[in-house]
Amino acid sequence: MFHFEVVTNWIDEFLRTYLSEGWALFIEFVLIGVAILAVYAVLALILIYVERKVCAFFQCRIGPNRVGPFGLIQSVADMIKILIKELIRIDRADPRLFRLAAFLVIIASICTFGAIPFDKGLQAVDFNIGVFYLLAVSSLGVVGILLAGWSSNNKYTMIGAMRSGAQLISYELSCGLALMTMVMLSGTMQLSEIVEQQSYAWNIFRGGIPALIAFVVYLIAGHAETNRGPFDLPEAESELTAGYHTEYSGIQFGFFYLAEYLNMFIIAAIASTLFLGGWMPLHIPGWESFNQIMDYIPPVLWFFGKTFFCVFLALWVRWTMPRLRIDQLLNLEWKILMPICLVNIVLMALWIIYV
């Protein structure tokens, strides 16, 4: 198996032989920052293309097919368009908070993005409390959304932001509880170690029924946290025009848009890391030749395959379900998902003890 660890270690040693430790670290930080931003932007373009193509297919259309072969450059053209658009000054808005909100949303998203293990050694932040870090940082985005809604001086953005706040804060619970069941199974919160533990059976197979329930609950709750699909009532375009980012234009709107797509990717990536084994190939104990063949596929491809499978699940649900009402949304969380999660934690404890 080829791991990116080789490349990153080689860069580290190369810098350390020529520079003092402080400068080497500094250059590594810059490199990591640039790499994360570049991957972030490229992934956003890919995701926008995938989203448009998949939703077209669900509606029996072909989707973008004019710009480039199969419309592959369509999202690049959209990016250029959004970059050269004017930033409109909103009358009687709070300009500082208005500008800050877009940055808060995207910073929360990028911080979460850094902690995702793409491969062995291809992970910017690897705390021993990785799952905590993910939950904490990804929840920062709600502050940006609330600020955006408040500072725009518009009733629609305000309603959208309030809905979003209620939704994100309540779904954070079942999201965290579902992740907690997996932390119970793994016995650690360090993401790299959680992936290493799944080398012989992914968590979803190792954990049995409780893990399956946690996976489904996590997908639903995570989907709700990205403000998409049947849970898109913060931006409900038929009632609130665009919800909390109604008044934004140009690149500030682009930040919200980018953060929304990348949050979808991040949720899918966390799901694949904790439940589907992250970058770990599919190994079945006992089948040595099968395991060898699976090892030939690079781990990065495994990671992206699993993640895009989860993204596809999210899109599939999005184009199947109608939008929920706010009371139905909160009922789903507090009356259904939360109790299921609490029972599931007990189930998982029993599973760990007796199986």
Add this chain to the structure above:
Amino acid sequence: MNHIKSILIGIWRMMQGMYISMLNFIRPKVTEQYPENRGKVFPHERMRGQLVMPHNENNEHKCTACGICQMNCPNGTIQVISKKELDEETGKEKKILDRYIYDLGSCTYCSLCVESCPQDAIEWTNEFEHATFTRPKLYNKLNKEGSTLMKKEKKN
């Protein structure tokens, strides 16, 4: 117990819905790549594209210039301009068609003219590429130059 039952029913309904949308996902797509496949005729036979007056090989049409289509047209799209001519057989003056003007720009394709025509002199075609740069090009004269009224077949 009811609560759990409703959750299970909800999951079952959701799976049904997702099955249906997956069927749509794998279904062949109906989008036509219009400018590329221009040679392929895809409008439906019943589509009302453009009003025409069919002529036979002797340059004869069926219009008797009665003007019913003009009266039935809600938009004033059709103008039947007739002239009087001396009939050779009977020696009387007879009304015949001079110009049949059809303004494509104001037509709503309601088909009242075609349905009300007692002679079946006009009909629809599938021609749909109507875009022009100037408005006068939309005024069509439907009867051809020098065309005459088709002789009725005598009943045996």
